[in-house]
Amino acid sequence: MFSFSSIATSRQITLRSVMRILLDRRGISRAELARLTGLSKQTMSEVFRDLEMEGWVQMSGRTQGGVGRSAATYEVCADRALVFGADVGGTKIQAAIADMHGVVLSEIVEPTDARGGEHVIAQLARMNQVLAERANLPSERVLVGTIGIPGAYDERSGTLLMVPNIAGLEGSQFAAWLARSVAFEVHVGNDVNMAAKGEQWLGKGRDVDNFVFIALGTGIGMGIINERRVLRGSRGAAGEISTLPIGASAYDGRTFWAGALETMIGSAAIRGRYEGGGGLPGLTVRQIIDRVGDGDRIAIATLDEVARTLAEAILAVSAVVDPERIIMGGSIGARPELLERVQHYLPLCMATPPTCTISQLGSRAGLYGTLANSLDILRKGLFQTPELDVPMLSARSLEAAQ
Template identity: 30%
Template sequence: MTETVRGTPAWLRATNDRTALGLLLQHGPLTRNRLGELSGLSKPTAAQMVARLEGAGLIRVDGEISGGRGPNAVSYAVRADRVLGVAVDVSSTGITATVVDATGAEHPVAELPLAPDAARSAVSDVRGAIAAACDAAGIRTDAVRLVCIGVQAAVAQRADELTFTDTLPGWPTTGIRAHLEEQLGVSVTLDNDANLAAVAERAAGSAEEVDGFALLWMGEGLGLAIDVSGRIYRGASGGSGEIGYLPVPSEGLALDPDAPTLTEFFGASAWARLQAAPDPVAALAERVALGLVPVLAVLDPERIVLGGPTGREGGERLAALVAERLATGTQWRPDVVATAVPSHPVLRGAREVLIADVHSRLFEDVARLQP
């Protein structure tokens, strides 16, 4: 594609078209007059933008809006089916998936059981997830162009490698993204499940207004996602936040001498054992506070969000007790809160990633429009 020279009529048309598409993505259906008002452009220019975008199949007529006196005004909307994605969460207990479109509309969440370990592969897991999500949403699988997958593993995105893949039998540890793209014919993004949960927390959870935070994921395993000014820090090899492998501090061994790592200390198995304690949540809070000390010493985050199945179950009481123990036993005073993402946090984070990717693809399509 030839680069458009700034200041030329072609550059101005492309700029106006991007503006119109951005406004439709931001506000939803708009009339030509309203597009002109929001963009600051004249009615004839707004009409030309709409004609170009509609002719290219990027927008469609959405309906009519009554303006009182005179004929009804036609409203236009971005075509939700122009670029579609599927968000996928591959966990140790099952697979969930949902379709994602440019509008960010909610589509049904499909749930799939895991195949036996010997029958699993990355391609079969993801292909099945795409098919189930599309079936639930009533669309064809060949309409999908993008997939974002959350996995319980460390993801080195540049090297295209996976490590800590205990829950992914049959998945290759090298060349995974390239392998999936070749076999499935879609663009693939992979990320750690806790990282995607943190993306969801930043977008619509307990961390919308803070500069940075750490999300402690507590479930079958443990994970830590680190948000720095809205960007996830993944480390050189994608292994940042794999705190479940850290040894239990000496103070913790007095509580549980049979727990060599933090996963055994306050992961799902420990939480199950603590149900026999007089106050299971208080007992868990003591362990979580001890496990967070290395995080606080290295990162000193403004806020810590307790997520994952155990974090959700413990709720605000667990968060308050962890904050209390940190305040009385350490030098740090972070704000500790429970997750506010209502359900499917990994899937919701993958949706946020895909919505941004879908929008980017649409803007690329605008840039290719011919005058």
């Protein structure tokens, strides 16, 4: 991927090594690059000739201070390659393109095409074109795209599963469909997994190797970061905690599709419990939680029960993946009134509970996660040869191979 067919494999490996340093360290001289990589000045000059000819690097300034002449410093042409990310929901699509440093260049939000299926595919392809035009860049520079979908994506079969909110996508070959409409490499992930990836990149998960992101709103889902990697499972369904047998019987046929846990703490369950307890009819979940601060006893009891049940779910999750931190999001999960109660119940049901916090990225976590995933793939694939997927070797070995 992204290789120069006219350049030998060993040189492509060297280019890959140099590019990774340039991506991590902006404004660096050739001499410093040679010192860091162990490459000779001659080899470094040849590498820069290749990179400059293809528009990957540019001069950024000159070194200052110290003894002797100043030296030119170089940086990556960040918009030489772009990534696309889209968080697809049942009602709206958030999409953006970013450069190689992860800087968002353009962003767009549109209602999800209600016709679903191929119409959503066409919508995503069009949004990519619009984003490139708004950034005043050719869409051909978009090399990798990641789509977050509210469902499970089986990478082995390329099949999208468990997508009840978007018509025509259940059982579809979503990635293959989209790949026929765009010029970039397409990847698909569960939307909550992508939100967890976003938290790892820019949110409350930046300093944690093991954490989970729990999204609670209309339904409930979870993304797992285990040893700094997204845990997907065999069918892409890891983290579907809505089906945990907590709060309701797993053998009750009424819970098969929504899941036992979701039938107890999802938005419909909260409204039902509140009205069933004698609360005012017709209120939204937001209004019900707002009434907690006003001293509404039925609203307080309702949220207490939701928090107690969620704490039990966190206990079950902790027994399996042992997260250091729980990051909560979604229209209900982001409410501080719920967090306060979950923090109260956790020490009552487990000896060493993980810390709990609320996402600061809000509804943008999923979008950021798709961009982060695309950036990871882009960086891994830079100058990768089709003959050999070679991990980074030592610079001395790289030079010796030439």
